[in-house]
Each structure stands twice: as structure tokens, then as C-alpha cells.
Amino acid sequence: MRLPCPSLSLPEFPMSIARVNRLSPYMFMAPAVVIMAIALIYPLGYMIWGSFRDWAPSQTIGEAEFVGLKNYITLWNDPNFHESLTVTLKFAFFVVSIEMVIGVGLALLLDRDIRGMSMLRTMLILPMMIAPVVVGLMWRYMYHPTVGTFNRTLDSLGLPRVDWLGDHALMSVIIADIWQWTPFIFILSLAALQSLPRSALEAARIDGATAWQQIIYIKLPLMMPVLIVTCLLRLIDAFKVLEVILVLTEGGPGLSTEILALRISRTATEFRELGVAAAMSNYLLLLLMLLTVGMFAFTRWQEARAARIRALAEEDS
Amino acid sequence: NPYAEYEGTTVIVNFPAHPHYDAVMRVLPEFTKETGIEVEVDQLPYLKMRERQTLELAQEEGEYDLISYVVFSKADYVFADQLENLAKFFMNPKLADPSYDADDLIDGYVQNIGVAGGTKGYLPGPTGSLFGIPFGSETSVLAYRKDIFEKHGIAEPETYAQLLDAACKIPELEPGMGGMASRAASGHQASHAFLLHLAPLGGRVFDDKWNPIINNAAGVEAANALKTIVDCGPEGAMSFGPSEAANAFANGDAAMFMDSIAFMPGFENPDRSKVVGKVGYAMHPEGVRRGSQTGGFGIAIPKNAENKEAAFLLMQWLTSKKGDLMVAMEGGNPSRFSTYQDAGLNEKYPFSATFGEALKYADPDWRPIIPVWGKINADIGTTMSKVLTEDLDIQQALDGVAERTRAVMDEAGYYTWQ
Amino acid sequence: MPIIRLDSLVKRYGEVQVLHGIELEMADNEFTVLVGPSGCGKSTTLRMIAGLEDVSDGEIYIGDKPVSHLEPKDRDLAMVFQDYALYPHMNVAQNISFALRLQKRPKSEIDTKVRDVADLVGLTDFLARKPGALSGGQRQRVAMARALAKDSGIFLFDEPLSNLDAKLRGQMRAELAMMSQRVEKNMIYVTHDQIEAMTLADRIVVMHGGYIQQQGTPEELFKRPANRFVAGFLGSPPMNFLTARIQEENGQIFVAGQGFRLRLDGAKAQLAGKAKAGEVILGIRPSDLRFDAEASAETSLSLNVLVSEYIGAQSVLLCECGGTNVMVELNSETPVALGQTLNFTVNPNGIHLFDQQSEEALS
């Protein structure tokens, strides 16, 4: 890396402030940049390159034949890919919206000084910490048509059994994800709630707002920035889910739970079409990029607004 | 002593996690004791094993000296020139055991699993040669609950009609019990289950010119049969993999189970099974013809192996009369006629005779073994799974498969000569 | 306007009692300031009146009606918070009208009210801005306006000026004083700043450690502090305290300590007799000392000048008298040099005597 020469400093003083100030950030950044470059950026570029090739796992990329946009077009016309994409979007939508509603609702309900709140939080983060693989196997056991906890409970209640991972696979997968991740939203919302300006809420009480009115007029609007960020984080994470579904259903029955991540991995390992898998990865990446850019636009917009406001305030004072 | 030269060598082998190979694991210490050759086993689920091998075999120097491969991998590996032709080992007087008796190996298996390059490229024929030896090969049989069938006076199913009839009658007669447990989970499992019925009902995936005919009447009938079976099957049948299906049967949740013989010893194991002694074994019922599956595994020596000779010795030992019997006694699947006739085995596993009989009808062409099969297989599997869960129109679904298959085949060059 | 009365109000947080039976009655249309050091329970008292804290014991009356069990919204009062507590997501107009909108008043009425109030505090041009876009002083005004819009008879303030910088604080203080003359409300104002208390209050209530120390007009408290705490708390620079004992010599009463011996006349001399065991604390405000080189020892302190702080017209001398620091406020023109020991006469009316044990003023 060539560094810009410090123009101000006198050459005979190597330890000039300017020099140190300009060098040290690069020194501190260097290891991270190197690692990210070789293990993330380069691979991503490599993937884009590979997506234009007909590429089998046993070939190096150089041996693979260049096929242009063929992989993308194939996918574009592939009903299975469409279905998988739909499943992914459905999964993400339901998971995020249900988790948001439950998580925020619970946070609003439990936002008070209750003894044992920290214990509750500890217990609630447990599901998030456990390996997705283990979560998958726990739920696979619980969903088991005969041995599983749910059907046994239904049996003992005299209710008809449910074919969890068959007819209702997507729902079951969604439930498992909700189980694992609702606490995330709960905890973030609770933190947001508790960092709300207490006095604004007290002012609302004095202004005559009932508990409901406080939630609707004060709490929710004030939590909104956090909620939006949380929502986006969850949304992006929802596209990363793979292991739980892999263990629970392996994408079946049919393609009913085959989310894109899973399909990518299957295309690469089972169908042995790395090029197609790479193209699919690119589609997914594009989708996520849209989300990310959306998130950025949002934070940028917020920052800009905050800056504008500050500027305004300074003008007046 | 032919082994002396290799004493102390470590042979690294790649085996699937599978009842047969579990039995092998119990026998391997015997081999080491006898020969002084150490064996290190990397046991993987068989689909994983295939992925691993794809990678390993492509290397210049591979990790494994001996691999076990799923039958449909034969096409890939041989096509990519990754397996050793076994001829040169059998020609080598220092290595080849004169008492090996290759004629005793079950011929159908050898043709199906070991030989490549004959008819259609994957079937035996004059142009074929031997790349692997069947080991842990399987055919399908029907296991049924003698007690239940007797109780309701149902006869052992001989034909598909009887089979389907029984499958749907049982749930009515025995509330809470499914008719037949079958694989059905999306992907490979559903495809496997469908093909299992396709051959006896007279269907094929391709005709002799590689045209997909999976959507003909036989295909529809096979899909219908599968659907009937799953619909009348036990709770949750449509997400069953083979182990769930076998467990359901072992747990008494289903009255029948038709799948590979590899599962059958498990039903006689009191640790795992609640139906010990109540199970009858019958041949795969007859549709328009008899045609049970052929499948399972073979063992082969990769081109990039390090200790090929020692690996051959292990391979030969395991598939020798003695080795085969030892493995069979531990619950493995015999690869030799003589093993099936062994009195000790028949005593321990009374169903062995039935299996031996079933083998005669094993159909080596029940599923094509060509390099693009993985993709077609996945397509059939997903489509079948949709048929089972989403009530897709069967004819339409199969037409779709046929069309996509044709495209795949076309791209792979199968129609070049037409 | 409803009158507020606190009847032996007690507040406990768990085991800890922070208010010990507060008794207080505010007159109608009075500006009452609760003042005291941090943690003395001012805010707690105010918040109990507002209904934001539960009452542990005792009762609060608003115009004869006990209200301890009522929700804040049912007490008909308005409050200005230290951090203004504006709703950040609403603009100024919405902030001001929030309470009215909750009451479902007709829109036209709300608009009129908002305009009136905004006019009163000079916010008319900012009605559409969000609080984030306002300066500190403007925010403070919004908080005031919001409280005013409610039309309640009672106005509570919890340190409303403490988040402003010194200059702005002075200015807002003056505005507040003017406004309190204009609007007729019962105001209760909490602050820990004695200057604010002195300048704004009709009646000051000095609190300390959960007890009321003294209440009265600013002048009463400044001139006749009830105890050493109040004496030291009000006034800046603070009162000087010297431990001393009462001595009688030739019928004359002296108060004497390390390095000084002052004669007491008349009323003060009489008070001195009430001191237990003759031990007292002598309190003298810095402004009650005057430089006088010639002063006799009986009417003056002789002080060693350590530091002189020039602050313009006035200077403050930090001196030392028998090991105790003594501050003197004097005209900057007075020629004093550091390190010297000088005589300062004591204004006889400026002598305060406190009992050494109880620290109560002798009276």
C-alpha cells in the first residue's frame, strides 16, 4: 500500500505528528483489511466470475467452460428456483412479522420493574445461543409424527395429530425460528423501551394519557428507529437461516421449505453445479444488497435529518 | 504370507454410515489381527460420502485408499477415470487369492455395481470391465406383520394389487396403524420410492434410445401406487426417510415395510425393535413382472490412492467367502450365493433364504446409472414429493419431469447420435 | 386556584425512608420554591404531588380533596421537567396540544389555545419544528407552553433551568419571574440553586435530608436563618462559620474563639445566654465584614489574607483566622495585599449565633 506523503512535515523529523497520524490508522486497519480481502472480497469476486461458468466441483475454475449468462438465464426460467425464492420470501416475511409483533408486544407488556427480569432475559437468550443444528434436532424430535412431544401431547388431549413436517412443514419451520429469535426482538425492544426518556412518559401521564395512549402516541413512535433497525437485522438474518431447516426437513416435502440458502448448498453439493449455485448466490446477494441499501438509506436519512436539526438548533442559539 | 509386505501399512477407507458397514466395522479388527494391516475408517452418511469423494477423487493425490461408493456414483467416477480397473490386481499373482471364487459373487450385483462400460454404458456387456466389487449390495423385500395379517386373515401379498389392497385395509382394521411404511421425503427418498414401484409395474425411466418414458402409463401407475401407499401409511409418512420408515415399522406403527434388505436385521434386534419375531418376509410383489431393486454399495480403489495393493488385499479379504460370511453374521448383506446358503446364517437370520430367492429377480436396470442422474433424480424426487403433499396431477407432473429430463439429456449429449 | 397541602408526607424506597413527615401548606397564587442540596428529597416531594411516585404515608390534599390514590391525570396539574420531557417525535404545536387532544377538545379550540400560549412564551415562529431543532432555551419555553396550555391551576417545576448555560439561565430566570407575575397559578418550583430560589420565590422551603429546615420569604431566610444549614446554604459567597464560646467580662458579653474576641451588644448579648454550655458557632456573612485597619479588636476580626479573587467591582478575599478559612467580600478599590494580616470590622447586625450541638440559631 502506498501512503500519501505527509506534505506538511519537515523531512528531517521522522516522528512528525502528521506522519504518525496518517500511518497508524493504516497499521491498525491492515490486518483486518488483508483478511477480509482474501477471505471475503476475493471469494465474492471469484464467485461472480464462477457464475459465468459451467463449473463442476472436481474442476478448478480455470478448467470450467465459460458460458456467459447461461446460468442466470437457466435460473430465471427455472420454476424450482422461483418456488425456492417464494419460499424464502414467505419464510422471511412471516418469521419477521410474527416475531416483531410478539416480541414488541411482550416487551410492552413486561416493561416494568419486576424482580427476576434479568433471570428472564438470561433464560430468553438461551435459544439464540444454541447451535442451529441442535435447535433443528430438538424441534425435529418434538415434531416427530409419533415419538414427538407435540403429537404425544395432542394424543393425550384426545386431539387429532398434526403432520408437522409433512403438510405443515413451512409453518413448523417458521415456528421453530420464532421460538429461537423472538427473544432477540423482545430484548432489543425492551432495551429500547427502557432507554426511552422516562420523563417524556411521565409528562404524558400528567397530560392525561392512559396506558394504551402512552403506547400508541409515545412509546411506539419513539421506539420506531430501533424497531426498524431490529426489523432489518432480523430480515437479513432470516435469509441466512439454513441449518435449522436442513436438519428439520432438508427442504421438503417437495420444495415447500427449500429456502434459497439451502438450495444453493444443494445445487453445489448434490447437483454438483457450482456455476449455477454461484449464480443463485448472486441473486440472493442482490436481494440482500437491496435490503442493505435500504437500511443504509434509512440510517443515512436519519443521520442527515439529525444533522439538519442540529444545524437548525445551532443557528438559533 | 501375502500380507507380510504390507504389515503395518495403514489403509484409509471411506465407508458410509449404513447397517452393512456397521457390521463391517465389527469385523475389521479381525482383518488387522490376521494381516497386520491397519485400517482407518472415515464413516459418513452416504450422500455426504459421495460429496467427499467427488472432491477427494479429483485431487492429484487423494486421502483414501479404498472407497465404498453408492451404485449410481459408478457412472461419475468411471466416466471421470477416477477408479482403478481391477483387472491388474486380479492378474497379480502376489495379490490375487486363488481361492477367491469370483463365480460365487452374486452375478446381478457384480454386473450392476462393479461393471461399467457395457450396454448403455452402465450395464454389463462385452465392452464392460470391472471397477468395483459389490459389498453391501441390496435388493428390496417386503417385511410384514405376520400376526396382524393372520389376525385379519390377509394373505401375504404376492402382487401389487394385493399389496395396495392390504396397505389400505390395515388402517381400517387396526386403528392407529398405517398400512405400509415407505420412504417419501423430498428428494432422493421420494425418487427412490417411486422407482421401486416403477420397475415391477413395467416402467422405465428411459427407453433404449434415452427418451424419457417416465410419464407413460406405467409411470403414472407407479406414482399412483406410491401415493396410495403414503396416503394409507402411518402418521407423518410423507416426510419419512428410510430410517423413519423402518422405525415406524419397528415401532409397530405400520404393518408393512418394503425396502432394502439392509434394514431387515434390525427388526430382529430386541434393542431397537418391538416387533421381534412377528415379522414375515416376502419377495417384492409382482406387478407386470418381478423386479426388485438392485442397489447399495460397491468398493473400489481410487486412481489417486496411495496404498493400492494393501487396499486390494482388504477388498479381497472382505469379499472373500470368509469375510462375506463374517460380515453377514454381524448383520451385513451377503454378496455371495454361498453365504446365503450358509446354515449358520440361516439359523441366525431366518429370512436369508427369502433374500436369496429375491435376488434372482433383482433388476439391474431399475434405475439408470449415468453421470447426469443426480440432477434427474433430484427432479423426480421433488416432483414426487409434491405429488404426495400438494395433490399435483400425476400425469402433468410426470410430463414435466420428462420434459426437463429430456433437456438435461440433450445438453449432456445423449441425443448426439440420433 | 386549588391550594395544596401536604400532611405528614412520608416516602420510603424499600427500607430507606427519604422523606420524614413533610408538613407544608401553600397559599393561593403563591410561588413556592423547594430548595436544598442534591438528594434532600425535593424532587421526590414534587413527584409525589404530581402523582408520579406512590405516597408511603401521610396524605396530599389539593383543595381539601385527598389525592394520594389518584392517577396524575386526575389531579389536574401541569409540570415542567428538568429535561423538558418534550415528545421528540411531535412538533412544537403537537407537543403543546397533546393534553388537549387527549381530552378530545374541539380542533378550533385547540388551535386557538396553542396560538395563544405560543404567543405568550414567544414561540409562534417555531410551531412546526420538532424539539430536536430547537435550542435549549426554546425547548424550555416549549415545556412551559405545554404546561400552560393545560389550564390547570397548579404548576410544578422540577429544576427547569438547570440544563441551561449560565447566561441563558439568568435570562430565563428573569422571564420566568415576569411570567409568574402575569399568570395566576399556584406554582411549586424545585431547584438546588439558592440564587434561583432567592430571586423567584414568594416562599422558600429549604429541605435537607428529607426534613424541612425552614420556610419563609427569601428575606426572612437570608436575614434570620433558623439553623446553621440554612445560613450556610443561602447566600454567596457563603456565610463564614467560626467555633467560639461565650465569655462574660465586666458585665460585657464576648464571643471568642481561635484568634478573635468580639463584643456582643444588646439583643445579641441576650441570645448568647441561651447557648448550651456557652459553646456556639459564630456566623458572619462575607459581606458583613469591612476592611478597617484601625478597627478595635472587640469589633473586628484580624485575618491573614491568603488569596484575593478579583471579580470586577467586588473582590473576594480568602483569609484565615485561627486555622479556619474566612471569606470577605469587599470593594475592589480597597487596597489589600496578600500575606498580610489585616483587621476587618464586623457589622453588628450581621452576627449570627448557633448552638454548637444542635446547630440551631439562638433566638
Next chain:
Amino acid sequence: MPIIRLDSLVKRYGEVQVLHGIELEMADNEFTVLVGPSGCGKSTTLRMIAGLEDVSDGEIYIGDKPVSHLEPKDRDLAMVFQDYALYPHMNVAQNISFALRLQKRPKSEIDTKVRDVADLVGLTDFLARKPGALSGGQRQRVAMARALAKDSGIFLFDEPLSNLDAKLRGQMRAELAMMSQRVEKNMIYVTHDQIEAMTLADRIVVMHGGYIQQQGTPEELFKRPANRFVAGFLGSPPMNFLTARIQEENGQIFVAGQGFRLRLDGAKAQLAGKAKAGEVILGIRPSDLRFDAEASAETSLSLNVLVSEYIGAQSVLLCECGGTNVMVELNSETPVALGQTLNFTVNPNGIHLFDQQSEEALS
């Protein structure tokens, strides 16, 4: 002790120039205070001296040596930060000795030094505590001790007292004044509090908008402010300003504006002649107004009293004179009533005249 000299020091942040050629030379063993409103560039100047900011232009000399290009550690100076900047993870002793340990001084020397310094600032009992367990004043002392331990000849302070509450600030200010007499160092002290500046400084440097407005002793600046800014900045309550014009009548010079007309005598009358176009700003400090009902119109202002702020011995009246607010500081005993219009004589020496255009003092 090394002397510091700033030679047309310029600081730019990107496009914005915030310091415009600062020229300053501090005498040896002098306590220099940089004072000015927020954002005027005080901290920036100090931080450039410390080496924490790059110099955009000009040069800094420490004892004849140009140092702009040196790292802070090579400039041999000590600094006390506004938030004290104590290392929270080290105890007091470790905080004090950090610089010495970085220099790899022998352990015994470090120990002695730490003990000495702790003694000096009265922290001996707290050496083992972490900063988190100290009160504000104690933390301030640790910051001082840490700077003292370094043994540098130059001592920089950036608003070291502004995080303390009013009472403690006064006390620490006095201690600082005493210490600055004891230790022989060149001190540069930044504050925006004019009282601090006035009380501590040997020399005050008033800054505004990146320029030095005036420098000199506190008294010079208070009595003879060079311009309206300095006049208004120093002194509390601040100087009153009234726009006026110079009039001549019968050989007598008057300064007249909305509602007043004051006669100027002698020297002031001469100065008045220098005003451009006769337009001036008249500055009068609140303490230079004295209530005198009988005063003649030529020597007095007649003011409408709006608010009276009682602050003990003194009261401050907020009055109004022809639409301009005027503050008057007077003895609390003076009987004034709100709403009345009263006469206040002006101390003739307390009349300041500034040019209306340039706002420079006439001289």
C-alpha cells in the same frame, strides 16, 4: 521554566479557518488564562500547544525551540483535561505514575514522586482507589497530581473546573490559586467562565471568533476594555449597552439615546469627539448605577423597574430604558418597588464609550 511563544498561529479544519494568526508570548512563571465564549478557539489553541492538534500555519516556540512538528510527549508539558481524563482502570497511584512508568524510571523514584505529589494535593489516603470511587473534587485533584508528577515546566489546563458544581468550583478555584503561587510553572489555563479568569489570571487573554480581542491583567481588562465584546464579556451582571449619539450643546458634550441624555465631563468628553459620525454605544456596568430619586437628568438614567432579584446583601433590578433592558446592582436595603420609574445616577468613571461601527472603545 521554558517560555511559550505563539507566532501567527493558524488553524484550519478543512476549509474552515478557526484561528486567525494568534500572536502571544507568555512571560516566565506567569498564569495565563485564555477566556472567551464557547467555540472561540481557546481549546484549539491550547491543544495545538500540547501537540494534540496539527498546526496549519505559523509556529509554536517553547523556549526558542520550534515544536510544531513534535509529538506531545516530546514537548515536555503536562495537561489537565476538562473531564480529567483519568484512566478508569488504574488506581490513583497508577494514574499519577503512568507517565513515569512509560519513561521507565526506577521504581523507587516513582514511588517517592507519587507520594510527594499525593501529599501536595492531599490525596495520600486515596492512592489505592480507582477514579470511579472518588468524588468530583478528588478526581480533579488526581488530574492535578498526575500533571504535577510529570515535572514539566509547562502546565496546560482545559476548563479543569467546569465539571464541578458551583460550590466545589469556588473551593477548587481557591486551592488552585494557592497552588499556583506555590509551584513555579508556566501555566496556561482555558476557561469560558469570566469569574475564573478574573480570579486566577496574572494575564487574561480574551478570545473571540478565532482572534485575540485583548490581553492584560484582569484589572486592566475590567476597567479599560478594548472593545464592546470584552466589556460585555467580563463582569457579572454584565455591562449594560445603550445606543446613543454624541450631542453638543452650549459647549457641553452629551451622550443621548432613547429616554436618556447624560452629560460627559473632561476626558470622556474628549473621547466622545473621536466617535465616527457621533454614533456610539454607551456602556455602563450595573454596579455603576446608584439609586437616587433626586438625581438630575443630566447625570442619571431614569429606568422602569421590571423585576427585582433578591440575592442577599445585593439585589439586581431588571429595568427598561427606552426599550432596552438595563440591569442595576444595588444594596438590598434600597427601597424600590416594581413597575415604578426611578432615577439612577451614573458613576462618571463608569461610563464607557464604544464606536457604533467598529465596537472598539474610544480612546
Next chain:
Amino acid sequence: MQTQRGNAAFYAVICVMVFMSIGPVLLMLVNSFKLDVDIISGTSGLLFLPTIQNYETALCDVLWYEPEHLDFCSLKFGGAFVNSIIIALVSTILTLVIGSMAAYALVRFRFMGRDTVSISTLMVRMVPPAVLLVPVFGLWNNEFCLDRDGLIGGLIRDTFGGRGDVCLAGTHSGIILIYVAMNLPFVIWILQSFIVQVPRSLEEAARVDGAGPFQVFFLVVLPLIKPGLAAAAIFTFRIAWNEYLLASALSDRNTKTVPILIVNNMSEFNVEWGVIMATGMLLAIPPIIFTLLASRQIITGMTAGAVKG
């Protein structure tokens, strides 16, 4: 003014939530002590004879005795556990050191391109592991290799043995590298919010006291962001410990981690619920311990990014 009854209702809600979140884990724990027969036959509740047989099966390769019920040891769980620990620990430490330095630079220094770095850091955070599967698989196996005949490659081959060219795939380092890269953005993001809170004046004080950039960083900044480091450490560890997909693509038989083993073990021929539960439990234990010991840090870490801080 909350009523007793209201409070009771809230505690009830809390109990239900706790039960729901830890119920499945408890279920797994209980089942891991059951024999398969018990699990399948549904001897419900706690009426069963606890057995450690499943754990014996799982840990057979590290036990000092041969469990009676096993004929041979198929699960190499012990080895996988060691792999998991090595990979998780090393990648955590590396990530923290590298990440904290980068975060510091991003927060503290004004230099060209800081915004771009910041943005790409966040962008990269959005990349799902599945997307990395293909390129990582290809690169690690084919490109990131040292020629076996080369100097270093030869040296490694001579020292450690093995076959073929020395590639990143199949080594601990290969998996660690990708984990470090994957976790860096997140760690930088969390630590940034902690470093921002370190008053700048502390660093300036240290500079005046005579510390160089690295001394400032290691002596002053790092000790102050310990809570952040703890939070970041737990999150990185968790990901490295739990990750399945990339590990399964990159590991060979000697570098398998526990999640791979568990997925493999759910093979289709016999689902041995008891053993699976036991392995699952073993994999879950470290995260559970962290959760119980350091829930505060975890929550700080979680909220650091989203909630103002």
C-alpha cells in the same frame, strides 16, 4: 398503583415465557439420559431409568474404558470436540485482536476512505454463509494451496505428512480463516460502539504522558472496552462453535467439528435419538454456560448495534 393480581398475571406470563424458551432444552437434556426404547415408546415424563449410555456412545473415542454396549466406536465425538474448541478459540482470539484494532482505527482516525470501509464492513455483514459456500469451497480446495514441491509446502508435508498439495481446505487454519473473516464485520461493528464511548481525552492524556499509538491502544483503550470485548468474544465464539455449512465444506476427516458430526449422525439408517440428543447437549453446553455466566455482556453486545449506544 399496580394491583397484586396484575402482578401475578405478569409473573405468569414470565413463567410461560421461561418455560417455552428452556423447555425444549430441558427436553433434550432429559432425553439424552434415556435409552432409545424409552424415547420411542414414550415412557413419558420422568419415569425412566437415567442412563449415561448415550454419552458413552458419543464420547467413546476419548473414554478410558470401552463401554459395554458398543462393539466399535463409530462416533469420533471427542476428536470433533477438540477440533471445535481449537477452531472456535483461535478464531475468536484472532477476530478480537484484529477486529478491535480495526474498530479503533475506524472510530478514532480521520483518514481517507473511512466511510467506504465502514460501509463495506456493514455490507459484508449481510453476506449469508451459503453465498460463501461455492467460492470458499473452490478457493480453499484449489487456489489457496502451497505446491507440495515448493519450499514451504514441502516442509509442511515433511513435517506433518499427508497427501497432495498443501491446501487450506481440510485444515484448522482454513476454517479459522473464513470464520475470522465472517466475524470481523460484526466484531468491528460492536466494538466501534464501545470505543466511541472511550473519551478521546483519555487517549490524549496518554499521549501527553508519553505513550505511542500502540501503547495508547493496548494500555488505555483495550482495558476500557473489556465489556465490549467480552460481548464480542461470546458472539464470535458462538458463531465459530455452532457453524455447520462452511465447516462441512472445508473440513476433512481430521478436522470435523461437532455440528458436522451431529448432522452426519442423523443419517437415515437409524436415528438414534438418545445419542443425537447427547451430542446435541454436549454441543450446547458451552453456549449454555456462557449464557448463564455472561448474559449481561451478551445483551450489551446484542443491543450495542441496534439500540443507541
